[in-house]
Amino acid sequence: MNDTSTARQAKASGLDDALVADLLAFMAQPGSTDDAFNAFALRLFTHQFQHNAALQRYCQQRGRTPRTVKSWSDIPAVPINAFKDLSLSCVPPQDCARVFMTSGTTRGEVKGRHYHPHLAVYDRSMTLNFRQRFMAGRDRLRMGILFPDEQLMPNSSLAHYLALALREFGTPESRYFMEQDGLQLEDLCETLTQVQRSGEPIALLGASYSFVHLMDALQAAGLQFQLPAGSRLLDTGGFKGQSREMDMDTFYVQLSATFGVSRSQCINMYGMTELSTQFYDDGNAVLPAVKSGPHWIRSRLLDPLSGQEVPFGERGILAHCDLGNFNSVTTILTEDVGVAVDGGFLLLGRAQGAQAKGCSIAVDDFLRAAQSGAAA
Numbered sequence: 001m002n003d004t005s006t007a008r009q010a011k012a013s014g015l016d017d018a019l020v021a022d023l024l025a026f027m028a029q030p031g032s033t034d035d036a037f038n039a040f041a042l043r044l045f046t047h048q049f050q051h052n053a054a055l056q057r058y059c060q061q062r063g064r065t066p067r068t069v070k071s072w073s074d075i076p077a078v079p080i081n082a083f084k085d086l087s088l089s090c091v092p093p094q095d096c097a098r099v100f101m102t103s104g105t106t107r108g109e110v111k112g113r114h115y116h117p118h119l120a121v122y123d124r125s126m127t128l129n130f131r132q133r134f135m136a137g138r139d140r141l142r143m144g145i146l147f148p149d150e151q152l153m154p155n156s157s158l159a160h161y162l163a164l165a166l167r168e169f170g171t172p173e174s175r176y177f178m179e180q181d182g183l184q185l186e187d188l189c190e191t192l193t194q195v196q197r198s199g200e201p202i203a204l205l206g207a208s209y210s211f212v213h214l215m216d217a218l219q220a221a222g223l224q225f226q227l228p229a230g231s232r233l234l235d236t237g238g239f240k241g242q243s244r245e246m247d248m249d250t251f252y253v254q255l256s257a258t259f260g261v262s263r264s265q266c267i268n269m270y271g272m273t274e275l276s277t278q279f280y281d282d283g284n285a286v287l288p289a290v291k292s293g294p295h296w297i298r299s300r301l302l303d304p305l306s307g308q309e310v311p312f313g314e315r316g317i318l319a320h321c322d323l324g325n326f327n328s329v330t331t332i333l334t335e336d337v338g339v340a341v342d343g344g345f346l347l348l349g350r351a352q353g354a355q356a357k358g359c360s361i362a363v364d365d366f367l368r369a370a371q372s373g374a375a376a
Helices: 003-012 017-028 034-051 053-061 120-133 157-169 185-198 208-221 248-259 353-375
Strands: 098-101 113-116 142-146 202-207 232-236 266-270 297-302 315-322 331-341 344-350
Touching: 017 034, 017 120, 034 053, 053 353, 098 157, 120 157, 142 157, 142 185, 142 208, 157 202, 185 202, 185 208, 202 208, 208 232, 208 248, 232 248, 248 266, 297 331, 297 344, 315 344
Parallel strands: 142 202, 202 232, 232 266
Antiparallel strands: 098 113, 297 315, 315 331, 331 344
């Protein structure tokens, strides 16, 4: 098969190498104008409309096609629960190199699946953003990872994210402190004592609930640390669905006291399996902290019942347009409540009441469109 035939076959299968190359170059730019972001979002929408059958049927039922959609904000937002019921992929799922799956909270729960033909885009998105938002001008930082590695959790996007952080930004002394038999508390305490004496800064990264377990264990042992200047903490995920919940202010008060790190150096990452890009704040001295992302992702706040954008400053459901989602769908409707503010948005919690009902209606609409098209 000649090069032209190979390229044609790849494009027919939903993988467009030129599109990916242009996307990687777009991410590498220092920023983006509104027009440039809009043009790339529309280009991706056209590609996904052509190769993602479920998305195409949903958009057609809403009268949204590449001819009628003129702005990234006009692209229909796909409810994240649709990732549980449908294979939202331009490339056949069996041809994808990696699939990230959501963590089910109950046994037997269907998990959402996000298919990646390769991880070049995901990895570029993570490393560019992480360097700017977490590394604070450092090339490398000693890291302790409070989460299982990719061998233990091969379908976890967070496991891959943390593996990237350690590989790309960690010093040789960096390591995992969460293994198959649980938290390696003795090893971690030994490491923290060592860095406390040496003055070498360290970054601890993990799920929010990993820190809760760690702080409980340290409190039971009567231990606290005063980590060296330049040390940072990164948590993600929150506490919903866990065996014990903690309000965020109490969490960061305890985090700061336990490790001797100011709340301004306690960074929260907001991400999800259905996205390829993460949001960060600039510390949690004040709550809720403003979250923002890089120039290849943009957010809107929607009324889930009408689908219309709410006025600036009013509560709505977060919808994100992530250009990193080149193979699935650019625009997703979350179940997270937020409010737009200068510089980003405030994350206020999960949808409840009428908002949750609106999110469920959006899921029903999407699945109905997909199923009707499949039955036709």
